[in-house]
Amino acid sequence: MSKLYSGAQIVFKCLEDQGVDVIFGYPGGAVLPIYDELKNFNSIKHILGRHEQGVGHAAEGYARSSGKPGVLLVTSGPGATNAVTALTDAYMDSVPLVCISGQVPTHLIGTDAFQEADTTGITRPCTKHNWLVKDVKDLAKVIHKAFEVATTGRPGPVLVDIPKDIQFQKTNYTKYKKNKKLNGKSFNKFTQNDINQLIKLMDKASKPIFYTGGGVINSGPRASELLRQLVTATGFPITSTLQGLGAYPGDDNQFLGMLGMHGSYEANNAMHDCDLMINIGARFDDRITGKIDEFSPKSKKVHIDIDPSSINKNVKVDLPIVGDVTQVISSTIKTIKKIKPNFTKSNKQKISNWWEKIQKWRSVKSFNFVNSTETIKPQYAVQRLYELTKNKETYITTEVGQHQMWAAQHYKFNKPNRWMTSGGLGTMGYGLPAAVGVQVANPNKLVIDIAGEASVLMTIQEMSTAVQYSLPIKIFILNNEYMGMVRQWQELLHDKNYSESYTAALPDFVKLAEAYGCVGIRATKPDELDDKIIEMLNTDRPVIFDCLVDKEENCFPMIPSGKPHNQMLLGPNDQKENKITGKGKTLV
Amino acid sequence: MANPKSAYSIPGKLGKLDTHIIVVWVDNEAGVLARVVGLFSGRGYNIESLAVAEIDSKLNISRITIVTTGTPQVIEQIKLQLKKLVPVHKVADFKRDDKKVIFKEMALMKIVGNNSKRQKALKACKKYNAIILDKTNKSVVIQITALRRDIDLIAKNLRKLGLVSLSRTGAVAMTRGAEVFK
Structure with a gap:
């Protein structure tokens, strides 16, 4: 008879077989048997967070910067409910997470036992799938299935809820064999005919644009390489969503910058006026489309996406191509080479007027701002941070708000998986714990959380995690004492009634850093900014950088x-003509 | 809307609403109905009626039949979203007025009243092949299998003839002819 393993041991056997080397977690009564086994599995390192939301975001940061699924381990009840925000965040931004949660013993389920919550019920709408394991014999199968669901197709979070008695029960474990067939849900549904049609459209277009998103990043580094080839081969302009930044070099001439609500003037105008829009792995989010009735009215639209339900959800498209971005682009490049080897030459003439128009928009320099010698402008701070770190292998995370948009506008990414931000859910407090996860996945690399002082306070406790594991993350706070984006909307939409958006009693971030056992640095004047940033970069410990910026x-x-x-509104001088009135106020 | 203003997508022109019958084959496992129903409620789709039962005890397959209304775009989304659920095997979609598909609902009706009233009641639903399931000298329980609108009509007519209790299922559907939905 083969050896019997307890449920807790099987959890780790499965993780080992899945190649997991790091898990993020927080212990508690209902997962104690699993924590008890941790010592017997040396290949798996456990990172102890300070709150399950932080644990979840750390796992997200790990996943997004490494391309591997993030694994988190939490206890029943509050452990699981605290993880819900991170799971929802991962669901919205398509991040592969496997959450293992403890549950009260099976005989107590449904009795309102201590720390009992209907975890599978609560997480059903925020996971791709979840399981309550009621028989230890199913455990291994379920965990392996969980990894498969999280990582295939459009990635996302899954949850496996394991009652405490199941963790003790024993059964056999057979080694995992990768199953090729995916429950009949295959992902590459496109045909050569689709590709031919795409090329026909590209050939006819005189005002084309690529609009790329997080799907390119999720498809793996090969997708980014192929995208670069495709963009170079066609000579078309390219813009990217917030999540897609880094898939195409941010400093390349064909790149128009980010599009959307706070995107560049040239990107948004090009999207509006184009005659062919090729959406690669983006989802026509409402922050991108603006007013949907007037969204790019004259264009033929192509949508390449692995998730068929993303297609025609918000915007009706002319050519849907369901498939993995890598596969689709690779077929497209191959076909172009075969049937139109002179594509670039023949096309250059056709789209030259288009490029002229784009250059005109570009000359508006919409990301410009009025700099100051008195106060640090937040955009200037991000620009300096970029200039001083662009030659290093730098990973940037952010919180949510104005600082996030400034980071997206002024920090230029050249590689995929270098930019981790909460886009879909817009979770304040994401960046600091995500930076923890990124640093765990990328030791010896520079990891910076560009933060706002309001967001960062939501998960500031994770500094303690960073210190415990000597993770030298840099928390670069653009401190304006306001919830800046809230204040901006109140200024523009609510007659400057700054209701509750000012934080009157902020902590002293330098002292706070010292209290956590890391380093605090403060910059108050533009002329000292560079020196202080360099000081931060030269510090081999976690740093909280309190950058006092223009408050308004x-x-x-x-x-x-x-x-x-x-x-678009371009800046302070432009606002008067574009007053937001009436219904617009209620709908922002 | 005359002058819609929003950075959020605005409620655009409302398309024509159609009634569809969506049939979903799922693994019969704990919580599967909650997943399907939760998808509808979470995304704001509406359910007019619902019928679900296991149809293959060996393979553990249940068949869920949902009647819903929506614009063509919404119906398409419902189907695509359903197909993404892990326990879902296949999804069929029929328009309510599709001639190639049979739709049936069943209703149980309890009629209480004197003999003449009961006879009148039985006569009123003769056209629909009512089956008498239970009979006393005061009451009768009948079963009718028909289309939703027929049952609506019968129930309305029987109110004045002593109908005291009505229980009905959601619609179930099947294609005509030898073909099977794959």
Whole structure:
């Protein structure tokens, strides 16, 4: 008879077989048997967070920067409910997570036992799938299935709820064999005919644009390489969503910058006026489309996506191509080479007027701002941070708000998996724990959380995690004492009634850093900024950098509420003509 | 809307609403119905009626029949979203007025009243092949299998003839002819 393993041991056997070397977690009554086994599995390192939300975001940061699924281990009840925000965040941004949660023993389920919650019920709408394991014999199968679901197709979070008695029970374990067939849900549904049609459209277009998103990153580094080849081969302009930054070099001439609500003038105008839009792995999110009735009215739209339900959800497209970005682009490049080897030459003439138009928009320099010698402008701070770190292998995470948009506008990414931000759910407090996870996945690399002082306070406790594991993350706080984006909207939409958006009693971040056992640095004047940033970069310990910035700076350009792409607000001088009125106020 | 203003997508022109019958084959496991129903409620789709039962005890397959209304775009989303659920095997979609598909609902009706009233009641639903399931000298329980609108009509007519209790299922559907939905 083969050896019997307890449920807790099987959990680790499965993780080993899945190649997991790091898990993020927080112990508690209902997962104690699993924690008891941790010592027997040396290949798996456990990172102890300070709150399950932080644990979840750390796992997300790990997953997004490494391309591997993030694994988190939490206890029943509050452990699981605290993880819900991170699971929802991962669901919205398609991050592969496997959450293992403890549950009260099976005979107590349904009795309102201590730390009992209907975890599978609560997490059903925020996971791709979840399981309550009621028989130890199913455990291994379920965990392996969980990894498969999390990582295939459009990635996302899954949860496996394991009652405490199941963790003690024993059964056999057979080694995992990778199953090729995926429950009949295959992902590459496109045909050569689709590709031919795409090329026909590309050939005819005189005002084309690539609009790429997080799907390119999720498809793996090969997708980014192929995207670069495709963009070079076609000579088309390219813009990217917030999540797609880094898939194409941010400093390349064909790149128009990010699009959307706070995207560049040239990107949004090009999206509006184009005659062919090729969406690669993006999902026509409402922050991108603006007013949907006037969204890119004259274009043929192609949508390449692995998730068929993303297609025609918000915007009706002319050519849907369901498939993995890597496969689709690779077939496209091959076909172009075969049937149109002179594509670039023949096309250059055709789209030259288009490029002229784009250059005109570009000359507006919409990311410009009025700099100051008195106060640090937040955009300037991000620019300096970029200039001083661009030659290093740098990973950037952010919180959510103005600082996030400034980071997206002014920090230029050249590689995929270097930019981790909460886009879909917009979770304040994401960046610090995500930075923890990124640093765990990438030791010896530079990891910076570009933060706002309000967001960072939501998960500041994870500094303690960073210190415990000597993770030298840099928390670069653009401190304006306001919830900046809230304040900006109140200024533009609510007659400057700054209701509850000012934080009157902020901690002293330098002292806070010292209290956590890391390093605090403060910059108050533009002329000392560079030196202080260099000081931060030279510190081989976690740093909280308190950058005191202009309190009233707003994030521009901006597509105001109720306007399409071609009617952007460019800056302070432009606002008067574009007052937001009436219904727009209620709908932002 | 005259002048819609929003950075969020605005409620655009509402398309034509159609009634569809969606049939979903799922693994019969704990919580599967909650997943399907939760998808509808979570995304704001509506369920007019619902019928579900296991149809293959060996393979553990249940068949869920959902009647829903929506614009063509919404119906398409419902189907695509359903197909993404892990325990879902296949999804069929029929328009309510599709001639190639049979739709049936069953209703149980309890009629209480004197003999003449009961006879009148039975006569009123003769056209629909009512089956008498239980009979006393005060009451009768009948079973009717028909289309939703027929049952609506019968129930309305029987109210004045002593109908005291009505229980009905959701619609179930099957294609006509030898073909099977794959």
